Amino acid sequence: MALSFKLLHSVFLSSRSHRQNALHPLLGPLLTDCISKLYSSYRRPGTSPDNTPPWKMNFSFEKGVDGIKKHFGLLKKELVNHWIGPEGYRLDEYMLEQTRVVWEFRSQKDLDEWVVSSDAEIGGKSEAYLKLGKNNQTALLYGTLNTEAPRDGETRYSGYCSMRAKLPKGAFETKKYYDWSNFNSLYLRIRGDGRPWMINVFTDPFFSHQKNDLYNYFMFTRGGPYWQEIKIPFSKFFLSSQGRIQDNQYPLWLDKIRTVGFTLGDKADGPFQLEIDFIGLLNDRAHTEEFAYEKYERNPKV
Amino acid sequence: MTPYTNMIIIPSLIMGPLLTISSNHWILAWTGLEISTLAVIPLMAQQHHPRAIEAAIKYFLIQAAASTLILFSSITNAWTLGQWDIMQMSNTVSCTILTTALAIKLGLAPFHFWLPEVLQGTTTMMAMILTTWQKLAPLSLLVMTAQSLNTPLLLMLGLTSTIIGGWGGLNQTQLRKIMAFSSIAHLGWMITILTLSIKLMLITFYIYIIMTMTMFTMMKLLETNKISTTMMSWTKLPTMNTMMMLTLMSLAGLPPLTGFMPKWLILQELTKQNMIIIATMLALSSLLSLFFYLRISYYSTITLPPNPINFSKQWRHKINQKPYLAMLTTLSITLMPITPALMTTT
Numbered sequence: 001m002a003l004s005f006k007l008l009h010s011v012f013l014s015s016r017s018h019r020q021n022a023l024h025p026l027l028g029p030l031l032t033d034c035i036s037k038l039y040s041s042y043r044r045p046g047t048s049p050d051n052t053p054p055w056k057m058n059f060s061f062e063k064g065v066d067g068i069k070k071h072f073g074l075l076k077k078e079l080v081n082h083w084i085g086p087e088g089y090r091l092d093e094y095m096l097e098q099t100r101v102v103w104e105f106r107s108q109k110d111l112d113e114w115v116v117s118s119d120a121e122i123g124g125k126s127e128a129y130l131k132l133g134k135n136n137q138t139a140l141l142y143g144t145l146n147t148e149a150p151r152d153g154e155t156r157y158s159g160y161c162s163m164r165a166k167l168p169k170g171a172f173e174t175k176k177y178y179d180w181s182n183f184n185s186l187y188l189r190i191r192g193d194g195r196p197w198m199i200n201v202f203t204d205p206f207f208s209h210q211k212n213d214l215y216n217y218f219m220f221t222r223g224g225p226y227w228q229e230i231k232i233p234f235s236k237f238f239l240s241s242q243g244r245i246q247d248n249q250y251p252l253w254l255d256k257i258r259t260v261g262f263t264l265g266d267k268a269d270g271p272f273q274l275e276i277d278f279i280g281l282l283n284d285r286a287h288t289e290e291f292a293y294e295k296y297e298r299n300p301k302v
Numbered sequence: 303m304t305p306y307t308n309m310i311i312i313p314s315l316i317m318g319p320l321l322t323i324s325s326n327h328w329i330l331a332w333t334g335l336e337i338s339t340l341a342v343i344p345l346m347a348q349q350h351h352p353r354a355i356e357a358a359i360k361y362f363l364i365q366a367a368a369s370t371l372i373l374f375s376s377i378t379n380a381w382t383l384g385q386w387d388i389m390q391m392s393n394t395v396s397c398t399i400l401t402t403a404l405a406i407k408l409g410l411a412p413f414h415f416w417l418p419e420v421l422q423g424t425t426t427m428m429a430m431i432l433t434t435w436q437k438l439a440p441l442s443l444l445v446m447t448a449q450s451l452n453t454p455l456l457l458m459l460g461l462t463s464t465i466i467g468g469w470g471g472l473n474q475t476q477l478r479k480i481m482a483f484s485s486i487a488h489l490g491w492m493i494t495i496l497t498l499s500i501k502l503m504l505i506t507f508y509i510y511i512i513m514t515m516t517m518f519t520m521m522k523l524l525e526t527n528k529i530s531t532t533m534m535s536w537t538k539l540p541t542m543n544t545m546m547m548l549t550l551m552s553l554a555g556l557p558p559l560t561g562f563m564p565k566w567l568i569l570q571e572l573t574k575q576n577m578i579i580i581a582t583m584l585a586l587s588s589l590l591s592l593f594f595y596l597r598i599s600y601y602s603t604i605t606l607p608p609n610p611i612n613f614s615k616q617w618r619h620k621i622n623q624k625p626y627l628a629m630l631t632t633l634s635i636t637l638m639p640i641t642p643a644l645m646t647t648t
Contacts, residue, residue, distance in 0.1 A: 082469075082473055083472070086473040086474070086475050087473075091473065091597065094475070095530055095533075095601065096608060181475065181476070181528055181530075182530055203352075206356050206360065207356060207359060210352055239352075248350060250349075250352060253351075256353075285609060297350075
């Protein structure tokens with residue numbers, strides 16, 4: 001929604017918390033206006049670097065107490081879930097399930113799990129908003145794409161917008177991963193407007209050298225008034241880092257996945273719309289491909 | 303990897319722990335540890351998959367940090383006592399730091415967090431080498447310094463390891479992570495009995511190596527890494543399916559299989575030394591491990607899967623034989639009646 005976009009914009013512009021990452025797990029509940037930028041802060045091209053000292057924080061006691069209660073509650077839930085089975089499901093349910101709906105859009109709370117961004121962060125003119133569709137049954141991502149590049153001397157291309165699920169967090173802001181190893185395809189029910197989208201799966205590796213690694217694949221929307229059910233096998237996802245497709249391709253491992261996102265950057269100015277009913281997983285018994293790309297090193301060093 | 307690199311790396315991997323075992327001087331022992339760490343790193347990251355590289359980096363950092371601590375403790379010992387002999391390590395601070403460092407190297411709780419991730423990121427055979435061969439050097443150092451180590455600390459490490467090995471493996475579905483937690487639990491049993499009876503610790507270690515090698519070889523033959531793909535093992539190798547169940551029960555320590563022998567003897571020794579509470583807690587925590595071993599055997603042997611798994615990797619393309627599997631399986635299942643003979647060998 002416009003509100004989430006404005007919030008992102010304002011938090012980004014006012015985030016002074018880039019140096020507090022090491023302290024964040026301890027002081028997180030006490031900090032108010034701080035989004036957790038995990039590895040480094042993003043500097044908008046064309047602006048001067050941010051030199052605020054790290055001791056300038058906003059303390060709030062009530063939020064601290066709420067945060068502590070919330071985190072201990074999550075910790076207790078995690079321990080109970082550990083006893084029940086993997087990710088809180090019982091093991092026989094986990095073994096036998098063939099489909100699972102991961103993200104549904106039925107209320108504002110579901111929308112708050114997603115982050116919408118566009119090239120307005122680098123000074124471009126695209127806009128993107130997320131709102132609930134009719135009867136609160138779907139989510140509608142809409143906006144306008146504008147490929148005019150910002151005039152800051154650094155940026156050459158522009159014109160993209162994206163929607164990404166927020167990183168799931170466990171108790172005390174620990175990283176929580178999804179285990180999708182029982183499934184082999186992504187199943188989406190969407191209604192687009194004919195534009196080609198790109199789906200990104202982020203596996204959030206441990207070391208920050210690989211923090212820009214994403215597994216991508218395309219999603220072509222049909223544009224009609226009918227709903228489109230897209231099945232994308234995970235074997236088709238290719239590895240890219242910071243947008244560049246890697247020469248040496250490796251299959252996507254499904255046991256540690258953090259988020260999924262959609263990106264639109266098809267160099268066509270104008271409005272766009274994408275209506276999403278749900279995003280789920282499927283264990284397609286008819287799909288036998290292990291990995292769609294060649295696994296050997298394509299430019300071997302002799 | 304090319305034959306040239308293999309010619310360098312595999313002898314280094316073999317020689318590293320052997321150097322540590324056969325040394326009397328701390329520097330040579332440390333050198334052997336470092337050689338084994340460095341030799342295993344390229345083997346782990348052979349495929350350059352991002353997760354394999356992550357596992358290799360994590361393994362290297364942990365092992366290097368632990369080696370540093372070992373060197374530090376030996377240097378402190380040499381500084382206060384004037385000699386570098388491994389068998390005569392008597393400075394208490396050095397012994398404590400050494401115990402901690404070797405616990406980090408072995409993956410004992412509370413320093414176990416790296417082991418499941420590292421085993422998950424590597425191939426099956428490399429995971430086997432990491433859990434069996436790479437434990438040889440640190441355990442030999444523990445054996446050599448056993449008389450000067452702090453028993454309560456070792457008991458605490460051992461008890462925590464068995465409990466965490468059981469608790470952590472409870473809802474894992476990836477087999478390599480399950481084997482990691484099984485390794486943590488078994489090492490906990492070994493560490494508990496170290497200062498009380500070195501012979502028992504060595505018996506436990508040898509039997510653990512046999513059972514773990516059996517399990518990993520079976521996993522390699524079935525080309526399976528998750529419980530859900532183990533469900534199809536009855537179509538591929540039915541006899542081995544049954545043997546896998548027996549091996550898992552042996553790992554869990556059920557009589558009359560081999561794995562019961564070390565547990566029984568350790569509990570007997572602890573009871574003789576009047577450490578009843580620790581013995582009880584060890585026995586109870588092995589129930590947690592039993593649960594996840596039983597779970598794997600339930601899904602692989604006892605129940606039939608609802609539908610087939612049709613990755614072509616799961617089909618048998620070629621006759622894939624490991625001739626040593628029969629011997630390993632026999633050893634890991636039937637060794638208990640000759641316990642008295644084993645007690646005299648070590």
